[in-house]
Amino acid sequence: MREYPDLALQLSRLVGAATAKAVEKHLEISTVGQMLHQFPRRYLARGELTDLDKLPLDEEVTILARVVDLATRPMQRRKGTISDVVITDNSGRPSGLKISFFNGWKAQKELRPGVLAMFSGRVTLYGGHKSLTNPDYVLLPDDPLAEHEAEIQAVKPVPVYPATAKFPSWKTQDVITALLPALDLGKVPDPVPAAIAAREKLMPLWEAYEQIHRPATMEDWPRARQRFRYQEALALQAALAQKRVEALRQDATARPLVPGALLDAFDARLPYALTGGQQEICDLVAREIAAGHPMHRLLQGEVGSGKTVVALRAMLQVVDAGGQAAFLAPTEVLAAQHLNSILALLGDLGQGPLLGGPDATNVVLLTGSMPAAARKKSLLAAASGEAGIVIGTHALLSDNVQFADLGLIVVDEQHRFGVEQRDVLRSKAAKPPHLLVMTATPIPRTVAMTMFGDLEVSELTELPKGRAPITTHVAPLADHPSWESRVWERAREEIDEGRQVYVVCPKIGDDDAPGGRAADSGGRAASPASASRPGVSTDSTPDDGDDRPMAGVLDVVQYLRTVPALAGTRIEALHGRLDSADKQGTMAQFAAGGIDVLVATTVIEVGVDVHNATLMVILDADRFGMSQLHQLRGRVGRGGHPGLCLLVTGLERGHPSRKRLDAVAATTDGFVLAREDLELRREGDILGARQSGGRSGLRMLSVLRDEALIERARADATQIVGADPELKEHAALKLEIDTYLTERNEAFLERG
Known part of the structure; x- marks a missing residue:
C-alpha cells in the first residue's frame, strides 16, 4: 500500500527500525525527506568502467571494474591469507590500483576473472601504489545471455551515492529501492511555485524523484538533476533571504555621524x-x-x-x-x-x-x-x-x-x-x-x-595610489636545477639595495612534531640538506600522496646561513609555535629593518605590512592553494618599490599542480584566480567545508556551473520572502528548507 509521504516522517516508519538506525548512524539521516534527497553523486554505465588512474587519495570512492585475476598467499608474520585482486578499467590493462583482502574467504570464491563488480572503500598509499584494503563490493549482472530481468538491470545506470566506510553506495540504493514503492510521490507538494516551475521547464516532482534514483537509461537522469538543482538553489536562497529579513527586523542602536568629532x-x-x-x-x-x-x-x-x-x-x-x-x-x-x-x-x-x-x-x-x-x-x-x-x-x-x-x-x-x-x-x-x-x-x-x-x-577593486606592481615568476627547479643559486643571488641583490626578503615554507620543521618535516623512506628524519633545499624538496600537492620531505622553517634558516650569496645577512625565523612575545618581537625587528631575510610559515599571510619588503620566495609553492599564494605575495611591494614573488617548485613539467603556479604567475587579478581555483579544486574546499571536515553543504549545485541559475533563484527567493516572510503561503517551500537545513548546512549557511 502506497503511503502519502510526509517528508518529515521518521524513516523507521517505512523501512524498519534496524535499517533506519543504520542509516542514521552512518549517514545522519532520520526522515523520509532527507533520504529522498540523498541524491546520487554520479551514475555508472556498465560499459564504461571507472578510470582507475584518476582516483583521489584518502577519500571514499566507489568504482566499477572488471576482475582480471585473484591470487591468494599466506601472511608472513601471522596466520591467515591475503588475497590480491587485479582489476582493469576501459583501458583493458591491469590497473596499478591494488585491492587486497585479509582472510577474504568470500572474495576468493566470488571475485573470479571476468566478473564485473563495484568496489567501495578508502584509497590509501601502500608501497608506492594506490590501494583499497578490504573494500566492500557487490557483483553486477553482466551476462548478455541472462534472463530478461537481468538483461534490463544490466543496461540500467548504476547510481553512486555518497558513501562512508561502513555504508557503501549500494546500501543507500537498497534503502531507496525499498522506500520508493511505499510512497505516493504524486502527492508530494512541490516547493517550487507553479509559475516558476513552468518558466524553468522543470520536470514534475514525482517523476524527478523516480528518475534521479532509478533512471532506466543514461539519458533519463539529467533533467531530474536539473529540477533538483533549481529546487536546492531556491531553498538555499529563501533561507538566506529570511535571514536578511530577520536582520532588518532587529533593533540596533543607531550610530549617526557626529560633525566635528x-x-x-x-x-x-x-x-x-x-x-x-x-x-x-x-x-x-x-x-x-x-x-x-x-x-x-x-x-x-x-x-x-x-x-x-x-x-x-x-x-x-x-x-x-x-x-x-x-x-x-x-x-x-x-x-x-x-x-x-x-x-x-x-x-x-x-x-x-x-x-x-x-x-x-x-x-x-x-x-x-x-x-x-x-x-x-x-x-x-x-x-x-x-x-x-x-x-x-x-x-x-x-x-x-x-x-x-x-x-x-x-x-x-x-x-x-x-x-x-x-x-x-x-x-x-x-x-x-x-x-x-x-x-x-x-x-x-x-x-x-x-x-x-x-x-x-x-x-x-581599486588599489590605493603608491602600490607598486608585483611581478610573479615560477622557478621550476626540476627543469632548471641551477636556478636555485640564482634565487638566493636575487635575494642578495634586493638586500644590497636596502630592501628586505620573505622566505615562506609550508612547514615549521621539528622532528615528528605537528607540522614537522617528513621522514624519509627509511624512517629517519630528512636532513636539513634534503628537507630545506628547494632543489631537493620536490613535493607535489598534499592530495597526491607524495611523501617526500618539504621545506621547513627551522631547516631553511640553517641552510640559508650557509649559502654564500647570503653571507653576512641577518636571517631569522617566524612561525606559529614561537611564544607571543618572540613572534611580536621578531615582526617588530623585521619591520624596523633589523632583519634582512625573514623565513616564515603562512603566519605572515594576512595583514603583515612591512613597506620595505620587496621580494618573496615561496618554497614548495605547489603545496599552497592559488588564493593563498595570491595573499602571500601581497605582502611585498607595499611601499612604492616594485615587488617580486618567486614560486619555487621541484615538480616536473606537466604536473597538474604546475598549472596552478602558472595561473598565479599569469595574473594579479585575485578574482580571476579565485574562479580558476574553484574550477581546479573541489568546491567543498573553496566553500570552507574542510573547517568542519564535511562537504560544502551543497548537494546538487555547482557555484560556477550554475551561476545563472543561482542568480535567478536568489531573485525569486527575495521576491517570495519579501511578500511572505514566514512562508505561510509557501508551506512546501518551508518544508523543503527544513529538510535541507541539516545541522551541517545550518553551520554552512551561518558561516557568513
Whole structure:
C-alpha cells in the first residue's frame, strides 16, 4: 500500500527500525525527506568502467571494474591469507590500483576473472601504489545471455551515492529501492511555485524523484538533476533571504555621524585621498551604521586595497556616537599588526582617555598570551568604556570580556572563525551590534551569494595610489636545477639595495612534531640538506600522496646561513609555535629593518605590512592553494618599490599542480584566480567545508556551473520572502528548507 509521504516522517516508519538506525548512524539521516534527497553523486554505465588512474587519495570512492585475476598467499608474520585482486578499467590493462583482502574467504570464491563488480572503500598509499584494503563490493549482472530481468538491470545506470566506510553506495540504493514503492510521490507538494516551475521547464516532482534514483537509461537522469538543482538553489536562497529579513527586523542602536568629532579629525589628517571605491563604500557603511537596524556587510578586496581604512572610519563613527568597536583578528601576529597600523593612522587621536571624547579615544589590544597586568588593564578599559576600539584575537570571546556599549564588530578574515565565535561576541552587546566582515581572499560572485548570502556584499577593486606592481615568476627547479643559486643571488641583490626578503615554507620543521618535516623512506628524519633545499624538496600537492620531505622553517634558516650569496645577512625565523612575545618581537625587528631575510610559515599571510619588503620566495609553492599564494605575495611591494614573488617548485613539467603556479604567475587579478581555483579544486574546499571536515553543504549545485541559475533563484527567493516572510503561503517551500537545513548546512549557511 502506497503511503502519502510526509517528508518529515521518521524513516523507521517505512523501512524498519534496524535499517533506519543504520542509516542514521552512518549517514545522519532520520526522515523520509532527507533520504529522498540523498541524491546520487554520479551514475555508472556498465560499459564504461571507472578510470582507475584518476582516483583521489584518502577519500571514499566507489568504482566499477572488471576482475582480471585473484591470487591468494599466506601472511608472513601471522596466520591467515591475503588475497590480491587485479582489476582493469576501459583501458583493458591491469590497473596499478591494488585491492587486497585479509582472510577474504568470500572474495576468493566470488571475485573470479571476468566478473564485473563495484568496489567501495578508502584509497590509501601502500608501497608506492594506490590501494583499497578490504573494500566492500557487490557483483553486477553482466551476462548478455541472462534472463530478461537481468538483461534490463544490466543496461540500467548504476547510481553512486555518497558513501562512508561502513555504508557503501549500494546500501543507500537498497534503502531507496525499498522506500520508493511505499510512497505516493504524486502527492508530494512541490516547493517550487507553479509559475516558476513552468518558466524553468522543470520536470514534475514525482517523476524527478523516480528518475534521479532509478533512471532506466543514461539519458533519463539529467533533467531530474536539473529540477533538483533549481529546487536546492531556491531553498538555499529563501533561507538566506529570511535571514536578511530577520536582520532588518532587529533593533540596533543607531550610530549617526557626529560633525566635528573624531572621524572628521581623522579624515583631515589622512595623508592620502581615499580611492573612489573606498569613498563609495565608506558612505554606504556610514548610512547603514546610522540606521536603526544592524548592518550585516561583507567587504572583500584585494590585498592592499584599503579595507582597514574603511573599517577604521566605521569604528570612529561608532565611537563618536558613544559606542565601542571590537576588531576580531585570527592570529596574535595579525592583531598586533592591526594595533600598530591603526595607532599609526590615528596618531594622538588614538591616545585619548575618554570614550566619545571630542579629540581622541583609546585603542587597546587583548590577546591570550598578554601578561596578566596588561590583560587586566585592557579588560578594564573595555568594560568601563575607556577604550573605544578593542583589537584582539579569540581572547575577545572569553566570558570575562565585557564592553560598556558594543556597537560594531569588525571580523577580519571571517573564514578563520565559526558562527559560534561570532555570536559569542554579538552577545556582549545590549542590542544587536553592526557587523562588518572583511576578507582579502577574493570570492567569486556566486560563491559570495551562497557562502555569505545573508550579508550584503561590497567589493574594493581599486588599489590605493603608491602600490607598486608585483611581478610573479615560477622557478621550476626540476627543469632548471641551477636556478636555485640564482634565487638566493636575487635575494642578495634586493638586500644590497636596502630592501628586505620573505622566505615562506609550508612547514615549521621539528622532528615528528605537528607540522614537522617528513621522514624519509627509511624512517629517519630528512636532513636539513634534503628537507630545506628547494632543489631537493620536490613535493607535489598534499592530495597526491607524495611523501617526500618539504621545506621547513627551522631547516631553511640553517641552510640559508650557509649559502654564500647570503653571507653576512641577518636571517631569522617566524612561525606559529614561537611564544607571543618572540613572534611580536621578531615582526617588530623585521619591520624596523633589523632583519634582512625573514623565513616564515603562512603566519605572515594576512595583514603583515612591512613597506620595505620587496621580494618573496615561496618554497614548495605547489603545496599552497592559488588564493593563498595570491595573499602571500601581497605582502611585498607595499611601499612604492616594485615587488617580486618567486614560486619555487621541484615538480616536473606537466604536473597538474604546475598549472596552478602558472595561473598565479599569469595574473594579479585575485578574482580571476579565485574562479580558476574553484574550477581546479573541489568546491567543498573553496566553500570552507574542510573547517568542519564535511562537504560544502551543497548537494546538487555547482557555484560556477550554475551561476545563472543561482542568480535567478536568489531573485525569486527575495521576491517570495519579501511578500511572505514566514512562508505561510509557501508551506512546501518551508518544508523543503527544513529538510535541507541539516545541522551541517545550518553551520554552512551561518558561516557568513
